[in-house]
Amino acid sequence: MFDLKGYGNQIATGAWVTVEIFLASLALGLIFGLITALAKLSRRAGIRKAADLYSDLIRGLPELLTILLVYFGLPILIARLLSLFGIDFYLEVTPFAGGVAALGIYFGAYAGEIFRGAILSVPKGQIEAAHAFALPSFQVYRRVILPQAWRIALPGLGNMTLALMKNTALVSIIGLDELMRKTSMATAVTHQPFTFYFTASLIYLALTILTSIAMHFLEHRASRGVKEAQA
Amino acid sequence: MIPDLIVESLAPLLKSSVLTIHLTCLTLAIGACLALPLALGRLSRNRWIAGFCFVYVYYFRGTPLLVQIFLIYYGLPQIGLTFSAYVSALLSLSLNTAAYTAEIIRGGIQAVPAGEIESASAMGMKRRQVLYRIILPQMVGFALPAYGNEIILQIKATSLASTITLMDLTGMARTLAADTYAPLEIFSVAGVIYLVMVFSTSKCVTWMEKRWTVYRS
Numbered sequence: 259m260f261d262l263k264g265y266g267n268q269i270a271t272g273a274w275v276t277v278e279i280f281l282a283s284l285a286l287g288l289i290f291g292l293i294t295a296l297a298k299l300s301r302r303a304g305i306r307k308a309a310d311l312y313s314d315l316i317r318g319l320p321e322l323l324t325i326l327l328v329y330f331g332l333p334i335l336i337a338r339l340l341s342l343f344g345i346d347f348y349l350e351v352t353p354f355a356g357g358v359a360a361l362g363i364y365f366g367a368y369a370g371e372i373f374r375g376a377i378l379s380v381p382k383g384q385i386e387a388a389h390a391f392a393l394p395s396f397q398v399y400r401r402v403i404l405p406q407a408w409r410i411a412l413p414g415l416g417n418m419t420l421a422l423m424k425n426t427a428l429v430s431i432i433g434l435d436e437l438m439r440k441t442s443m444a445t446a447v448t449h450q451p452f453t454f455y456f457t458a459s460l461i462y463l464a465l466t467i468l469t470s471i472a473m474h475f476l477e478h479r480a481s482r483g484v485k486e487a488q489a
Numbered sequence: 490m491i492p493d494l495i496v497e498s499l500a501p502l503l504k505s506s507v508l509t510i511h512l513t514c515l516t517l518a519i520g521a522c523l524a525l526p527l528a529l530g531r532l533s534r535n536r537w538i539a540g541f542c543f544v545y546v547y548y549f550r551g552t553p554l555l556v557q558i559f560l561i562y563y564g565l566p567q568i569g570l571t572f573s574a575y576v577s578a579l580l581s582l583s584l585n586t587a588a589y590t591a592e593i594i595r596g597g598i599q600a601v602p603a604g605e606i607e608s609a610s611a612m613g614m615k616r617r618q619v620l621y622r623i624i625l626p627q628m629v630g631f632a633l634p635a636y637g638n639e640i641i642l643q644i645k646a647t648s649l650a651s652t653i654t655l656m657d658l659t660g661m662a663r664t665l666a667a668d669t670y671a672p673l674e675i676f677s678v679a680g681v682i683y684l685v686m687v688f689s690t691s692k693c694v695t696w697m698e699k700r701w702t703v704y705r706s
Contacts, residue, residue, distance in 0.1 A: 318687040319680050320648035323659055327680060330672035427553035431652060438555060445563065452564035459552040459560060466551040 262457065265444040269454075272440030273461050279357055279426050279436060280465075284419060286362030291369025298374045309370065316367035321425050324364050329356035329432045357429035361422060368418045369411075376411035377403055409480040416473035423469050424462065437461060494674050498665050502675075505661035506682050512647040512657060516579060517640060520586035527591035528598060542591070549588035554649055557581045562653045578650040586643050593639060597632030598624055630702045637694030641687050648683075658682060 262269065297309035316324065333349045340347050351359075380403050388398045430438035441458040445451040530542035549557065562577035572580065601624050609619045651660030662679035666672040 315680075315684065318684040320645035320659060320683060322648045322651070323662070323676060323680055323683065326659075326663065326666075326672070327676040330666065331676050334673040424553040427555045428649075430555070438553075438559075442559070450567055452560065452567035455556060455560040455564040459548075459556045462553055462556060463548065463551045 262444070262454070263448045263450070265440075265448065265454070268440050268444060269437065269457065269461070272435060272437040273465075275354075275434065275436040276426050276438075276465070279354065279361070279429060279434070280423055282358045283361035283365060283426070284422060286358060287365025287369055287422065288415075290362055290366025291373050294366055294370025295373030295377060298370060299377060313367040313370045316364060317371075321361075321364055322428050322431065325357065325360040325428055325432060328360035328363060329353070332356075332359070353429065353432045353434035356432060357426075357434050361425055361429070364425070365418060365422050369415060372411050372414040372418070373407065375414075376407035376409075379410050380406045409477075409484065412473070412477045412480055416470070416477070419473060420466055420469055423466050427462070494669060494671055495678055498669070498675050498678055501661055501665065502658060502679055502682060505656050506658040506686070508650075508656060509644070509647050509658040510686070512578065512582060512650060512655075513640075513644050516582035516586055516647070517643055519579070519583035520590050520643075523583065523587035524590035524594055527587060528594035531591065531595050532598065546588045546591055549585050550592070554581065554585050554646055555652060557585055558649055558653055574650075574653045574655050577653060578647075578655055582643070582646060582650070585646070586639065589639055589642075590636065593632050593635045594628060596635065597628035597630075600631040601627045633694070633698045633701055637691065637698070640694065641690055644683070644686055644690065 294309045294313060297305045298313075300306050300309075319327070329351060333351050337348045384402055384406075385398060388402045393401070426436065427438045430436055430442070433439070437458055441454050445454045448454065527542050527545065530538045531546065533539045533542070558577065558581040561572065561581045562574060565572065565577075605623055605627075606619055609623045610616075614622065647657055648659035650657045651663055654660070656664070658679055662675050666675040669675065
């Protein structure tokens with residue numbers, strides 16, 4: 259049943275591209291998420307409003323539409339904005355860059371909410387104490403707030419990370435040669451769509467299982483020295 | 490020129506969002522019917538039933554919906570089962586949401602205090618009565634917040650029906666964007682329609698949660 263007719267290599271290459279796009283958009287999404295969370299907690303109302311608008315808007319859109327909007331729409335928007343300043347420039351976006359940007363923006367909108375809640379869960383007294391020790395604000399974040407917020411945020415981030423892994427398949431729609439598209443190409447020649455799509459689904463399953471094992475490991479590591487509530 | 494385009498695209502986009510709503514409601518209903526037996530199966534003492542339900546839930550939650558749709562629409566004909574695009578979308582979206590809903594229901598069932606179930610059987614209720622009178626009514630209250638999220642995720646998931654030629658909101662938007670060469674405007678209008686659907690749904694869910702759990706306050 260799993261005779262891949264010599265397409266095994268192609269599919270392995272595609273799976274590797276899937277892993278690349280996953281890692282790249284995860285990194286981008288975490289950065290967007292952290293910036294969004296800090297903006298949501300900003301003292302300036304304008305910055306807070308902008309961050310809320312970003313996360314509320316994106317979370318109401320389907321992943322596929324976000325990808326289409328970012329890949330086809332964003333370059334036009336940028337070109338129009340620049341032309342207001344008299345600059346004539348069109349940004350060429352590759353499917354890989356467009357996919358990573360879209361998935362990163364999507365992940366960031368959810369991660370922003372998760373980080374915000376986690377940062378708020380750090381006891382206020384600790385932050386005041388850190389300030390009383392004259393730690394600069396940046397150090398308060400780096401040494402006191404973020405390590406503890408990270409632990410609280412991990413379960414929520416884990417769910418979103420699994421969703422991100424699966425959402426990478428959508429980037430095939432804008433023509434990136436990842437696992438899904440390589441599989442489609444193979445079915446066009448071999449006329450064995452069930453065999454190939456089923457194989458692809460098992461590869462995705464293996465990737466999501468690996469991701470969830472990694473998340474468990476991180477959660478375990480982040481809660482060193484913490485007494486957890488017993489249920 | 491740009492405002493004209495938005496006005497002209499609004500009518501076909503709104504018309505196609507009827508299919509989006511139709512797919513959402515129908516697949517959620519079919520999914521919920523499949524989910525209850527799946528959730529009870531996961532909690533079953535029979536190892537084969539529990540094992541089957543476990544594999545089902547993990548397969549459908551661990552693989553992308555896009556693969557599931559392609560597997561049913563393009564893949565099944567290889568083994569002699571051919572479905573139309575509409576039926577394939579209906580099937581894959583229902584099977585997919587069933588797996589997620591089953592886990593939500595299972596969580597709701599397990600949140601019912603064991604003492605209540607024990608006292609119900611001590612009062613002489615049969616297992617079926619305990620299920621219908623004690624477990625399920627409370628399960629709904631526990632499961633509603635998570636199920637509200639699932640409804641919203643399902644509205645968004647139906648956009649994948651466009652990948653197998655269905656003309657739902659995303660499908661129509663993709664066609665119009667290709668015809669007019671104005672992807673920014675068309676996809677933005679489609680996005681606004683999705684936002685309206687998602688926000689009104691989440692308002693409804695909050696209201697329903699309050700109604701179902703009045704006894705708690």
